């Protein structure tokens with residue numbers, strides 16, 4: 219039986235296991251939205267901005283491991299997605315974006331709301347397609363989903379001409395995928411595995427780096443077991459927090475610019491780095507010339523373009539982490555590394571002394587305390603989505619997740635406005651989990667319009683707004699590196715109480731440290747979205763900090779004048 | 784150092800754009816790039832000449848392979864390969880200079896393909912070096928214009944050079 223391109227689209231999405239999509243309709247997708255009414259299985263969440271839709275789809279994908287879907291019309295609808303596409307691209311998140319396009323006979327004529335979306339999205343997608351005929355729909359959707367979720371995952375965009383949505387086709391069945399040039403590798407070659415095993419056996423001071431790839435390949439348990447059997451401490455990147463439980467004795471927490479001091483010290487003093495699914499971002503390495511100078515490097519990644527890009531590997535293993543670890547495991551006997559772990563424990567004590575949470579309560583509101591209280595109240599089991607800025611780094615330091623896929627944040631792109639929509643998408647994906655958005659007052663206002671989407675769709679998220687009346691992270695840089703010359707960082711904020719009320723969300727304002735716990739309880743007990751407006755210290759700085767270009771061990775530490783009582 | 788890469792690409796719209804965009808975005812420099820059909824209508828072939836250190840070339844290769852529409856990339860630098868370019872050179876030639884220029888062309892196995900009252904067009908096929916040499920010798924006469932097709936390359940012997948995607952041959956045929 220013949221079907222329209224739009225019908226084939228929805229049926230193909232259902233075939234791919236899609237149950238929910240985010241977006242906004244418009245002229246170039248009206249036929250598709252009309253046909254959607256006949257597929258009640260598909261839940262459509264209407265957002266207030268396409269950027270929100272993109273970031274919800276991304277949050278959905280990161281929380282669930284499934285492919286997220288966002289839909290927009292041509293022209294401005296499509297360009298509004300762009301920041302969200304870039305966020306997904308930088309963090310290897312599998313999202314399929316579907317944009318409307320003008321009818322194929324109008325392509326290239328500057329027709330109303332025509333935009334070269336495959337051109338615009340070319341450098342920020344893993345791949346993209348344009349559909350000009352209904353015959354291409356089934357195959358394109360199948361290929362798009364396959365590419366998005368396999369290998370190193372990433373966003374794929376389908377630009378769908380309006381006439382192809384309306385016209386009919388015989389091509390309605392699940393097609394054979396034929397991608398001649400796309401074969402993600404699984405296994406690394408044997409001689410290289412043997413070289414890697416040799417290095418691991420010889421190491422006295424090894425560190426495992428768990429990157430986002432560990433989560434993406436579903437290898438979190440394998441990595442944990444491997445680390446345990448060999449007693450190798452595990453340093454995590456921002457995106458892989460929770461890939462092994464934070465409370466695990468071998469966990470070193472986060473590495474890099476705002477990483478734990480003992481973690482960075484361990485890296486700098488190590489003799490072997492086993493990097494799994496991470497890409498040595500400049501926020502992680504500091505000065506490359508002095509980076510882990512005594513360490514041999516084993517780099518495991520499914521994407522060969524990451525090998526020798528920033529840090530030269532002594533052994534590179536291109537393949538899936540799960541497979542590569544399984545291949546290497548039998549070649550490495552159990553090991554202990556007691557001296558090394560003892561040394562790290564010493565560094566750790568020094569860090570604890572400087573921990574702001576351990577310092578005497580002065581009644582003022584410090585973000586670390588708030589996040590620490592949320593962590594305690596939820597026992598580290600909640601799913602946390604953050605925005606970008608100081609609160610993001612504090613969340614990474616103080617919300618210590620016990621499970622993978624529980625800390626969702628815009629890492630590579632560092633895009634403000636991500637927190638709220640990502641939390642909405644995550645909660646839609648995982649309705650049974652407690653979901654918190656930890657956001658700054660600057661970033662929250664970038665996507666605040668989608669608070670109503672959460673209320674309308676009954677998406678039960680709790681928002682902890684760290685209201686410091688500053689673009690805090692920029693302010694901190696100006697304080698540290700520009701002689702405290704504050705340039706355009708002060709925020710005159712709206713009355714967030716009224717905003718919450720206007721949207722029908724719960725609200726409480728918190729001014730003193732003594733009120734934190736009760737507020738968190740209030741949010742957890744109140745049904746529906748709740749906004750907690752924490753009036754935090756305005757000029758607090760995130761420590762430790764490795765200034766851009768400095769050596770990784772040259773951290774600015776929190777001053778110690780008020781040592782632990 | 785110059786490197787010559789051969790890329791087999793799917794014959795789909797926009798593939799050249801993807802390659803060009805990659806080179807621009809990653810800040811790689813292309814010396815020459817040619818695209819043409821192959822024995823298989825579903826597959827086109829690119830010959831890309833780049834200037835760079837071996838480590839950079841390896842990165843470029845990896846980035847090319849990563850493009851979904853690129854089936855295979857192979858660096859044939861230093862391997863026994865045939866590399867050829869084609870040039871058309873329009874050179875100023877008074878009637879009394881024609882014989883001299885034609886004789887020069889013959890040494891290079893180049894051909895005169897057009898004769899006009901004040902100029903000649905010479906067609907030459909060969910390695911970069913050979914084309915450069917003829918160009919140098921013709922320069923004193925006055926070169927009106929010159930165009931080169933860009934280099935194409937092929938490995939000698941039976942090898943077809945498909946490495947990154949084992950099992951590919953079966954799928955292509």
Ligand SMILES: Cc1ncc(C[n+]2csc(CCOP(=O)(O)OP(=O)(O)O)c2C)c(N)n1
Nearest residue numbers: 607608609632634658659660661689690691
């Ligand atoms: C979309 C976007 N615009 C600008 C920036 C630059 N930037 C990084 S952090 C930051 C300040 C964030 O302030 P706020 O949201 O209040 O969070 P805080 O740092 O105070 O916790 C800015 C402006 C960015 N990362 N993303």
